[in-house]
Amino acid sequence: MPWNRLVSQPQTRWTAATGPDSDVVLSSRVRLARNLEDFPFPHRMNERQARDLIRQVEAGIREVNLMGVCPPVELYRLDDTPYLDRQVLVEKHLISRELAQDARGRAVAISEDEAVSIMVNEEDHLRIQVLAPGLDLYSAWELGSKVDDALEAKLPYAFHKTRGYLTACPTNVGTGLRASVMVHLPALVMTNQAGRLFNTLGQFGLAIRGYFGEGTEPIGNIYQISNQITLGRSEEEILDHLQSVVQQVIGHERRAREHLARQMKAQLEDRVGRAYGILTGARILSSEEAMRLLSDVRLGVEMGILKGVEARTLNELMIACRPAFLQKLAGKELSPFERDLRRAALIRERLVA
Amino acid sequence: MLCQHCSQRPATVHIVKQVNNQREEYHLCETCAREQGHLGLEPAFTLPNFSLQQLLSSLLESDPFTGFGGGPAAPRAELRCSFCGLTFRQFKEGGFLGCSHCYEAFASELGPLLRRVQGSDKHVGKAPRRSGGVLRLRKELAQLRAELQEAVSREEYERAAQLRDRIRDLERRIQAGGDGNAVE
Numbered sequence: 001m002p003w004n005r006l007v008s009q010p011q012t013r014w015t016a017a018t019g020p021d022s023d024v025v026l027s028s029r030v031r032l033a034r035n036l037e038d039f040p041f042p043h044r045m046n047e048r049q050a051r052d053l054i055r056q057v058e059a060g061i062r063e064v065n066l067m068g069v070c071p072p073v074e075l076y077r078l079d080d081t082p083y084l085d086r087q088v089l090v091e092k093h094l095i096s097r098e099l100a101q102d103a104r105g106r107a108v109a110i111s112e113d114e115a116v117s118i119m120v121n122e123e124d125h126l127r128i129q130v131l132a133p134g135l136d137l138y139s140a141w142e143l144g145s146k147v148d149d150a151l152e153a154k155l156p157y158a159f160h161k162t163r164g165y166l167t168a169c170p171t172n173v174g175t176g177l178r179a180s181v182m183v184h185l186p187a188l189v190m191t192n193q194a195g196r197l198f199n200t201l202g203q204f205g206l207a208i209r210g211y212f213g214e215g216t217e218p219i220g221n222i223y224q225i226s227n228q229i230t231l232g233r234s235e236e237e238i239l240d241h242l243q244s245v246v247q248q249v250i251g252h253e254r255r256a257r258e259h260l261a262r263q264m265k266a267q268l269e270d271r272v273g274r275a276y277g278i279l280t281g282a283r284i285l286s287s288e289e290a291m292r293l294l295s296d297v298r299l300g301v302e303m304g305i306l307k308g309v310e311a312r313t314l315n316e317l318m319i320a321c322r323p324a325f326l327q328k329l330a331g332k333e334l335s336p337f338e339r340d341l342r343r344a345a346l347i348r349e350r351l352v353a
Numbered sequence: 354m355l356c357q358h359c360s361q362r363p364a365t366v367h368i369v370k371q372v373n374n375q376r377e378e379y380h381l382c383e384t385c386a387r388e389q390g391h392l393g394l395e396p397a398f399t400l401p402n403f404s405l406q407q408l409l410s411s412l413l414e415s416d417p418f419t420g421f422g423g424g425p426a427a428p429r430a431e432l433r434c435s436f437c438g439l440t441f442r443q444f445k446e447g448g449f450l451g452c453s454h455c456y457e458a459f460a461s462e463l464g465p466l467l468r469r470v471q472g473s474d475k476h477v478g479k480a481p482r483r484s485g486g487v488l489r490l491r492k493e494l495a496q497l498r499a500e501l502q503e504a505v506s507r508e509e510y511e512r513a514a515q516l517r518d519r520i521r522d523l524e525r526r527i528q529a530g531g532d533g534n535a536v537e
């Protein structure tokens with residue numbers, strides 16, 4: 001896909017809003033950390049080594065395409081890409097904030113359907129990521145593992161018989177697997193149950209994070225739940241554990257929604273209706289307010305209170321109304337106030353149509 | 354990547370500046386950023402510390418003689434990876450290993466550290482096809498043995514006999530040093 005199309009359309013694989021349990025789960029992600037022997041880890045590389053490594057990875061990408069494990073994958077060198085474009089890929093969850101910040105000697109390979117993205121020279125040499133809509137960890141893992149196999153056929157992975165796949169940080173060593181599920185938990189937040197639940201997750205060895213992952217704040221009642229341990233458990237065990245805990249979280253959220261629907265029907269409908277009213281009527285919308293109201297509207301759609309709005313439209317809006325995307329769409333830098341104007345216009349247009 | 358200015362230390366401070374409508378990016382280590390007066394003026398993005406990360410850094414910060422690893426006071430800070438040149442002290446300061454060979458160079462220290470942080474120091478799970486002929490066979494063997502036990506406990510003797518044959522075959526292949534193509 002041409003780079004420019006990649007960074008100017010808000011649709012991406014996970015925004016499809018299909019997949020199991022999509023009334024609570026936005027997307028599932030599987031990420032495999034891999035490194036090559038005989039190169040220092042990225043933080044110790046000079047630019048020449050980084051470029052050499054990218055050339056080797058190209059051979060691996062050709063193998064992925066030859067084996068046809070997923071729609072065609074294209075590699076983009078990030079060196080000369082505009083900062084704004086890279087931020088758009090962060091907003092689409094295709095690359096990490098870390099990769100976007102420093103583009104020197106870095107690259108990303110992305111499949112045509114944007115399900116697979118392979119970050120090159122981020123914290124590790126390779127970060128193979130698969131995104132899927134809904135709760136679909138196993139198929140994401142299956143695809144990620146196939147991409148991994150194809151790359152491995154061409155690249156000498158750093159693998160140790162007892163430590164497994166070797167990574168720059170010891171918190172990723174072993175399987176190199178970080179699986180995460182993005183969940184929308186407005187009813188648990190409204191009923192003040194979220195805090196207690198999040199504390200329990202820690203006891204299960206899982207981490208809860210914000211919308212953009214590690215170290216970020218939750219936006220619009222959306223959270224990421226992921227495994228922490230990567231060593232001493234097989235991929236299947238890690239996924240089974242995460243899957244079963246997430247299913248319990250989904251159960252809690254659904255029960256809280258039922259409770260709200262029974263006990264506070266009018267207040268709930270009022271809240272959803274007001275959010276829709278503001279989103280379709282406002283002329284100035286901050287990012288924070290937009291995400292909060294989109295969460296209310298999403299809840300209305302997920303509970304069948306609000307008809308005529310599609311979940312995929314809401315997902316795309318969550319990308320389209322982020323700062324970098326708005327500026328990309330405008331084709332120029334925008335002040336925060338200009339962004340608030342354009343954000344309101346964009347949301348109004350998409351929700352009314 | 355290494356710092357743009359000194360090419361010695363990892364670039365951990367990323368600065369984006371708007372100069373005459375031109376966007377400029379700088380990627381510096383903390384030392385160079387401070388020397389050039391960048392720290393404190395621009396928001397510095399540093400790697401976030403979270404949970405396991407936090408545990409790791411708190412373990413790394415602990416006294417080298419009483420912290421993880423235990424044992425007699427050894428000159429641990431002198432450990433150095435011969436491939437990338439990273440010293441164990443540098444690892445303790447930064448929290449990142451320098452290359453895959455560091456895992457061997459610092460093996461005596463990493464074992465206890467991994468047990469504390471990950472709860473284990475042994476990998477189970479996927480192995481590369483190429484390097485993992487025997488590893489893969491071993492895993493298959495373990496699975497077959499579990500299946501055999503189950504078959505016996507359910508008194509499915511015909512199935513148990515079949516499993517026994519496959520186990521013997523696998524054991525022979527492992528003895529012979531494995532063969533990457535044998536298992537798919």
Ligand SMILES: [Zn+2]
Pocket residue numbers: 356357358359360361362381382383384385386
């Ligand atoms: Zn420097």
Ligand SMILES: [Zn+2]
Pocket residue numbers: 434435436437438439450451452453454455456
């Ligand atoms: Zn090393």
